Amino acid sequence: MGGASVWPYKSTSRNRGLVLLALGVVKVATAEQLRQLVLPGTADVQTVRNVCKDLRSVGLVESVGRTSFVSPGRPVWRDLWNLTPAGLASVATELGRPVKEMGGTARDAAKAGAPHALAVTDTIDAFCQSPPQPTKPIARRTTPVPAPVRELPARPAGLGHLRGWETEVPLPVAGTFTTPARGSLRADAVLTAPEAGVPVLFVEVDNHTEPDAVVAWKIESYRRFFQRTTKDHRGRDVPFWQSLWDDSGRDGHPPLALVFAMDGVSPEARMNRMKKIRDLSTACWQGTWHSGSVYDDTVKDGYRDYTGTIPVLATTLAQLRRRGPHGPVWWRYGHPGWETLQNALDNPDDVRGYRHREEQRRTEHTAQRERERQEREKAESRRKAAAWPCPTCHRQVFPDDGETRPPGSECTICTSIKRREQQEAEALAAEEAAAREEAKKNGLFGFLR
Numbered sequence: 001m002g003g004a005s006v007w008p009y010k011s012t013s014r015n016r017g018l019v020l021l022a023l024g025v026v027k028v029a030t031a032e033q034l035r036q037l038v039l040p041g042t043a044d045v046q047t048v049r050n051v052c053k054d055l056r057s058v059g060l061v062e063s064v065g066r067t068s069f070v071s072p073g074r075p076v077w078r079d080l081w082n083l084t085p086a087g088l089a090s091v092a093t094e095l096g097r098p099v100k101e102m103g104g105t106a107r108d109a110a111k112a113g114a115p116h117a118l119a120v121t122d123t124i125d126a127f128c129q130s131p132p133q134p135t136k137p138i139a140r141r142t143t144p145v146p147a148p149v150r151e152l153p154a155r156p157a158g159l160g161h162l163r164g165w166e167t168e169v170p171l172p173v174a175g176t177f178t179t180p181a182r183g184s185l186r187a188d189a190v191l192t193a194p195e196a197g198v199p200v201l202f203v204e205v206d207n208h209t210e211p212d213a214v215v216a217w218k219i220e221s222y223r224r225f226f227q228r229t230t231k232d233h234r235g236r237d238v239p240f241w242q243s244l245w246d247d248s249g250r251d252g253h254p255p256l257a258l259v260f261a262m263d264g265v266s267p268e269a270r271m272n273r274m275k276k277i278r279d280l281s282t283a284c285w286q287g288t289w290h291s292g293s294v295y296d297d298t299v300k301d302g303y304r305d306y307t308g309t310i311p312v313l314a315t316t317l318a319q320l321r322r323r324g325p326h327g328p329v330w331w332r333y334g335h336p337g338w339e340t341l342q343n344a345l346d347n348p349d350d351v352r353g354y355r356h357r358e359e360q361r362r363t364e365h366t367a368q369r370e371r372e373r374q375e376r377e378k379a380e381s382r383r384k385a386a387a388w389p390c391p392t393c394h395r396q397v398f399p400d401d402g403e404t405r406p407p408g409s410e411c412t413i414c415t416s417i418k419r420r421e422q423q424e425a426e427a428l429a430a431e432e433a434a435a436r437e438e439a440k441k442n443g444l445f446g447f448l449r
Contacts, residue, residue: 008057009050015039017094019051023061023083024091025165026121027106028114030067030078036125037162040155041132052081060087065110067118080110080118095163100178103168117167119205119261119317120188124165126259126320127191127203129158156324159341160193171225177244185221192245198341199248201255205317208262212273216280219256223284223310226253251350252287255311257330259320274314278333285312285333287350295361303354306347313344390414 007016018038023029026037035048042048055061065080083091083105092099109117132155169187172180189203202222206215228240239247241254248254258277260270287309291302312333319329330344331337347353387396390411397411410418 006058007054009054011051011054015047015051016055019048019055020060020087020091021094021162023081023087024095024102025162025167026124027103027167028080028082028110028117029121030080030118032078033118033121033125034081037128037130040130055087059084060090064107065113067113080114082106082110116205116207119207120167123203123205123259123261123317123320124189126317127159127325128162129155129324131155157326159196159198159325160191164192166190171222173224173228185218185225194246199250199254200245201257203257203259206258206260208265208273212276213280215277219281219284219310219312222256223253226310227308250345251347252306252309252311255313255345258312258314259317260314261317270316274331281312284310293358293361295358295365299361301354301357303351304349306350311345
């Protein structure tokens with residue numbers, strides 16, 4: 001198929017490969033979406049339409065459906081493009097994935113207008129934010145008039161590459177990835193971008209077509225899938241999902257991004273929906289709180305254990321498009337406000353932060369004990385310096401030895417002995433005086449009375 005006559009619309013092999021790659025990932029898209037995904041530097045969308053037409057001419061893609069959007073005054077229709085079975089097999093070879101893991105051709109979805117699939121495509125584009133690259137002008141035989149320099153549109157920094165995305169990924173609660181059991185969920189999209197330092201990220205796109213409880217049930221289904229275990233080569237139980245994706249090393253299960261894509265919804269209505277889904281799925285993301293401190297009973301501190309929970313990150317497609325995936329567009333359920341992706345993935349109230357604070361308290365506790373020890377030693381030194389020998393027994397006498405005493409006085413032992421001897425002498429004298437008084441009173445023969 002290398003002859004020039006095979007490609008009647010004069011598309012390049014590079015552009016055909018990019019469009020096939022995009023359709024292999026997103027399954028169905030308009031020419032405008034394909035342009036944004038892989039050829040945002042082209043002057044207009046006709047370049048992508050010509051690519052699609054050339055690919056259709058050799059049976060790799062087809063257009064069996066249309067979608068529309070409202071332009072000022074009238075609806076505008078767009079053709080939907082999807083792969084044929086031959087195109088799917090071709091892309092599977094390019095991506096290095098088995099055809100049975102590629103999903104379907106999305107032919108039925110395209111016939112129905114594919115509103116949800118198109119929203120997923122827009123979401124992937126908002127994540128990737130493919131930077132526009134200038135395209136080479138077509139060489140002409142005559143010397144053309146120099147065209148004005150075209151200013152390329154600016155886009156925020158993206159996350160990952162198109163090859164790192166998969167769509168309609170089965171999450172079997174039982175069975176296998178190729179033959180999932182009844183009740184298993186399919187993730188709208190999954191991103192793997194280790195080069196960006198981001199763990200595997202599962203994405204659900206919400207078009208406001210399902211009740212809040214259904215979306216919350218999906219989050220619970222994710223948790224059931226993540227809780228499933230299998231045996232490794234050593235016979236140990238390991239998470240089943242790690243047989244396909246690498247562990248991020250973070251607490252809890254892999255994160256789930258909820259992208260609210262519906263246009264024409266007021267900010268209040270969208271936030272209310274986010275909050276309702278949050279409240280209905282609390283058990284999946286909140287974690288368990290542990291309170292107390294080993295070193296300070298008066299401190300009201302603790303940490304949250306996120307073992308077995310899912311970090312749920314909510315955003316809107318509009319924000320994601322405008323500010324990119326690295327902007328402060330994420331609301332992590334349980335966090336107070338909008339954050340960047342890295343901050344939203346962090347758990348500032350987990351055991352790591354608690355251990356750091358406990359270490360600070362331990363350090364302060366140790367320092368306080370050391371200060372108290374030094375104070376005691378200084379006080380003891382001052383006490384010893386102020387001591388004097390007892391004039392009677394020559395023991396060391398301290399100013400605060402049991403009672404306040406002036407320098408040069410006797411020790412407590414000698415003082416106690418003298419006090420006791422004095423008390424005994426006084427008691428004996430009193431007894432003798434009483435006997436004499438009794439003798440005077442009774443006389444010599446008082447006993448005869």
